[in-house]
């Protein structure tokens with residue numbers, strides 16, 4: 001709807017007025033922040049002058065302690081004031097540039113006056129009139145802007161639902177205080193503004209989307225009742241964006257009780273972390289902790305094994321087809337990610353209460369002091385219904401007692417005698433003091449020398465046993481690798497009758513692959529979570545109770561067991577999982593494949609599913625081409641932003657790399673600066689990079705890359721997951737490269753990274769993932785016809 005010239009003038013006047021008030025506040029804040037900072041410096045400098053330290057007697061000590069605490073509290077309070085002021089100052093600096101992006105005029109039922117609500121990145125209240133000149137985009141009333149068109153509307157306020165009439169919904173693009181675009185929208189968030197946002201070139205960092213959040217995304221962002229929120233959405237439908245704006249929303253809604261440190265995001269790789277790191281700071285919030293599941297596995301298992309990462313596992317699947325154990329391994333990966341295998345692990349651990357627990361003997365100076373048999377006997381002397389965690393606690397206690405008994409038994413041994421001679425004078429002094437204290441109130445004269453000798457002897461043995469004690473404390477007397485091995489070797493005994501069918505025929509080969517790797521102190525990725533799960537069931541779950549919200553992005557990469565594992569790890573947390581089955585590049589069974597079964601992780605009533613079907617990243621033409629590669633093409637809706645149709649270029653081996661260089665150059669000439677040459681594997685990426693690096697300035701991305709790099713990159717498809725580029729050149733989309741069904745998702749992921757242009761080179765006949773598409777969704781060129 002057109003906006004009149006008078007409206008433009010009025011709105012600009014309002015912008016000017018708001019900016020003036022913000023600027024005044026900024027000046028005032030600067031003065032205040034300056035004086036708070038001076039206070040902080042002053043208190044730090046004079047900290048000890050303000051505290052009188054007197055340690056003469058217990059009363060003085062207590063008084064000194066109290067004075068220090070009081071002074072530390074004053075300092076902490078000032079520091080808090082300063083950091084709050086700094087945060088407000090940052091928000092004001094953002095608001096002065098771009099005070100708001102939306103407006104709704106709302107008349108609440110029963111009221112005669114219409115409120116004009118301007119919506120921006122943060123709230124701003126005029127302190128003289130007590131009027132909100134800008135509302136934070138996360139305020140309850142702001143949801144009107146995201147959820148409704150003008151007409152009858154309602155929103156949820158803390159006190160309940162508020163209904164009324166929305167008379168105007170207006171959107172703005174304001175840069176450095178000038179309104180550049182403005183229009184009235186009558187359908188959700190007007191396409192013009194979104195078009196403007198999506199038409200821009202990509203960046204090294206993801207941007208916030210607050211001005212153009214769509215209704216379906218808003219449902220994800222503001223969902224505050226589900227314990228588990230499962231978001232499934234097409235490539236480019238804004239899952240990651242919605243997740244990050246959701247973090248900002250939750251931090252706003254629960255300010256005072258929730259901090260960024262109580263939230264954690266599991267992401268696909270460290271490069272992705274750097275890509276999304278600027279969104280929350282842009283929204284005026286601190287970043288939440290970001291990690292990868294692999295980091296967690298390695299942290300827990302590195303003492304025992306070198307844990308394979310998912311990328312190496314995938315490289316194996318994509319490149320080692322001729323290996324003798326290929327089929328066994330691929331089937332093993334699938335089976336071990338299934339829920340049937342999780343049940344086997346549980347059944348096995350349950351059976352250990354009756355038999356089969358494996359122990360490591362405890363030896364000291366080459367002599368077994370507690371044998372496996374003794375431990376086994378003790379372990380199985382408990383009542384059968386004595387649970388595993390209680391047994392472990394009792395075993396630990398019992399073994400520590402054995403060590404104390406050993407101190408007693410060994411203290412007079414000859415080797416101890418020798419070691420006593422070598423003790424420090426300080427140890428002698430300590431032993432002497434102890435003896436004096438012991439004898440202080442006794443009338444008889446004791447053999448003080450003998451007493452000291454005994455203390456010193458115990459000291460020697462106690463110290464020698466330190467390592468063993470630590471191992472006992474950590475329950476390292478349980479042979480976890482041995483247990484896992486036994487479970488693999490005798491799996492049929494533990495698979496319930498219903499689950500036996502799920503067991504692959506070639507299980508012996510599958511087990512052998514893992515056992516051989518374990519011999520080499522390596523753990524295949526498909527075994528890492530099952531192994532850790534079994535370990536936790538036996539030794540007790542480690543938990544982190546401070547985390548309140550867990551976000552899992554690219555959730556299609558997780559098995560059901562991994563999701564459950566995370567749930568146990570953070571027992572107090574709510575979980576938001578976001579994924580796209582069409583991008584399941586790994587061969588394991590993704591938990592999302594049976595998303596509705598995930599309802600029982602927290603219970604159906606606490607679980608909600610949301611589907612995002614609009615795809616925003618790529619042009620209409622790219623989405624039309626890619627969506628049919630998936631099984632859910634009907635659920636993927638392109639956004640009406642048009643561009644060129646994808647081009648498939650049939651090359652020859654001899655001309656392939658030259659054509660690649662020409663294509664990249666031509667894309668650069670069209671003004672695209674972020675261009676990805678997407679290869680199938682790391683090995684292919686290395687080869688391509690070596691071949692073209694002298695002709696085009698580019699960077700090779702590997703799993704070790706930690707920063708998202710702008711410019712031209714050569715990258716394996718699986719590492720490009722989650723990120724995007726202005727233009728994508730798929731290095732070789734021929735049928736010899738993308739031949740198998742399990743490579744469909746990889747190919748789809750590669751193609752859907754493109755925002756504006758997609759080019760696919762093909763050194764042979766194009767893959768059937770391309771050939772099966774309707775011919776009018778892409779342009780097929782032949783090298784001979786188009787060589788420039």
Ligand SMILES: Nc1ncnc2c1ncn2[C@@H]1O[C@H](COP(=O)(O)OP(=O)(O)OP(=O)(O)O)[C@@H](O)[C@H]1O
Pocket residue numbers: 194197198207209212213214217233234235236237238239240241242580616617721722723724752
């Ligand atoms: N409401 C929106 N307004 C503006 N841009 C949006 C919106 N939603 C998504 N986008 C843009 O679309 C692109 C894709 O978003 P995002 O990466 O969040 O999608 P995704 O679903 O996580 O994608 P994928 O699964 O393919 O990694 C980003 O450039 C993002 O900024």
